């Protein structure tokens with residue numbers, strides 16, 4: 001009388017975003033994001049439990065690297081706005097996470113590297129129109 005497959009089974013899935021057929025991790029740990037585009041779905045409360053009714057698209061917004069833990073992907077849900085961190089699977093022999101994409105994310109997150117246009121515009125507006133003419137360079 002099982003209505004669902006055993007919870008937490010380590011199955012592959014098909015990515016809704018880029019269409020990649022994603023195999024399960026060779027290590028047997030649960031894979032919760034697409035290695036090709038790094039997107040995920042907000043379906044888990046805890047990894048693999050599928051207990052979250054949100055089902056929003058988890059967009060990779062940043063990459064973080066720490067010496068101990070290695071690479072982490074920061075996902076933000078486009079529906080409910082929750083942010084969560086997921087360990088990147090760069091060492092998977094079958095289909096590892098896209099390292100270059102991860103590095104891109106990490107550099108995009110650095111504020112000095114990519115100015116957030118929206119925020120810069122906000123600040124300029126608040127400061128008055130005098131600076132409006134100059135292109136918001138600098139930082």
Ligand SMILES: [Zn+2]
Pocket residue numbers: 015016017018019020034035036037038039
């Ligand atoms: Zn994908």
Ligand SMILES: [Zn+2]
Pocket residue numbers: 042054055056077078079080081082
């Ligand atoms: Zn969500």
